[in-house]
Amino acid sequence: MSVFDTLKERGYLAQVTHEEELKKALETEQVTFYMGFDPTADSLHVGHFLALMAMSHMQKAGHRPICLVGGGTGTVGDPSGRTDMRKMLTDEDIEHNCNCFKKQMERFIDFSDGKALMINNGDWLRKLNYIELLRDVGPHFSVNRMLTAECYKQRLERGLTFLEFNYMIMQAYDFMELNRRYGCVLELGGDDQWSNIIAGVELIRRKEAKPSYGMTFNLLTNSEGKKMGKTAKGALWLDPEKTSPYDFYQYWRNVADSDVEKCLALLTFLPMDEVRRLGSYKDQKINEAKQVLAYEVTKLVHGEEEAKKAQEAAQALFSGKGNMDNAPTITITEADFGKKLLDILVDNKVFESKGAGRRLIAQNGVSIGDDKWTDVEKVLTAEDLANGDMIVRKGKKKFYRLIKA
Known part of the structure; x- marks a missing residue:
């Protein structure tokens, strides 16, 4: 050929x-x-x-x-x-x-x-x-x-x-x-x-x-004809300082089911027989194909070591077990205790604005640990990090780990 x-x-x-x-x-x-x-x-x-x-x-x-x-x-x-x-x-x-x-x-x-x-x-x-x-x-x-x-x-x-x-x-x-x-x-x-x-x-x-x-x-578009590679924080960059390997991995892990086969064909070197096999998966099984896509693409752009770290971090966050060292991390200092948690998360770009954060919290779209976050006025205390860290989940698929400096 x-x-x-x-x-x-x-x-x-x-x-x-x-x-x-x-x-x-x-x-x-x-x-x-x-x-x-x-x-x-x-x-x-x-x-x-x-x-x-x-x-x-x-x-x-x-x-x-x-x-x-x-x-x-x-x-x-x-x-x-x-x-x-x-x-x-x-x-x-x-x-x-x-x-x-x-x-x-x-x-x-x-x-x-x-x-x-x-x-x-x-x-x-x-x-x-x-x-x-x-x-x-x-x-x-x-x-x-x-x-x-x-x-x-x-x-x-x-x-x-x-x-x-x-x-x-x-x-x-x-x-x-x-x-x-x-x-x-x-x-x-x-x-x-x-x-x-x-x-x-x-x-x-x-x-x-x-x-x-x-x-x-062909331009890289999704099944709806819209350009891929746009995130809430802007473009999906190849520089790890602008888009972390974890965020890069997560982007491909979360593509629409209908876009998996196209992305595997264009953005990996997997043989086309394998691409078609993975692309044929349906329902829950398509998540296996998305994990392969995310790993292969991250490996090409950031190297195998960073791809493994991103994969491990994603699995640890979703299961609540394992090594979370490579998860998106926000470092908390003594000066942050006593501040509103919402303000801290806005400052660290978790939410685009305080208004956006309040709306998502009101819609039960944010969790702290295993519990829904309901009090938008919550103040961060040292007790929140008493076990070493605090996990904030935004929506179903985005996790942030707060640790003390």
Whole structure:
């Protein structure tokens, strides 16, 4: 089975240019391909995780990845999927974020001995002469056609700046530059990048008269069509400081039954026979598949040791037995005794606000130990932690352990 067939079977593929040409190239050549990552934060998130999995499949099949970080495009901002203008980053922000990306990418991509490259498009975009750029690539872009692109339609209604309008040209230029410098012939991206990717493919074919291809992946959505990877605290990050391995594990442990098979196919390397077997489980048995999903995904992102700790913590909290050292923990100091427990939990982001906490308590949605929490004015005392800790359960599946410093 070729890597194209693997990606198709596992559910990655959304759209492909020149499909038969590309399939042949992937079967007979070592293809250099790239995907862009704009450094808008100091961590990759779960959407990038899907992309890195696809790139890993490609590399395992013998092809060479280029991870292109947007040191140039990151100063402009991609309007795709946005209704507002992105914040422009400083050079220091971009360098820091790119360094963070590299560490996370190394869990999925082998950069040793030139097997993969990490390139910064600032190396060429920042040196471009504007007049030369217009003369070089301007004749190959139709403004009328650009305005029909999905990435611009939403912004046109609210106002599209000329700065952002140039993003498609910059991304297409990136592809051409990578083609010239490294023989890169394939650009990958999420399906929201389709218009930008086509622009690069056509630019190379027109200006360089060389083969070039584009491939987009399905976005990671649930069975209702909503993007996955959003939590009450925001995005699901790959950085353990931003999303703990336990919270990361719990997210996948709690996905909807109907999303388990898709997530196993896209976000693990389990054989598809095993994916289909686990995905066929029903009712209570589907929880076994969710435990496998959560463990495998956490292992890939955070390593086997952290995955085991998260699994043990989850089992200990739900059973009330075992090692709870790796459960979400709030450290209480002497100064906290005498404060309202609700205030402490709000300060530690257990509840979004005091109002949200009060509502959930009134709905019998919060427990302290084995008892429902009914007194919203409860003050934390030393006696509450007399046995070493106190367990607060929010809803059915979220637990927090309070311990004294």
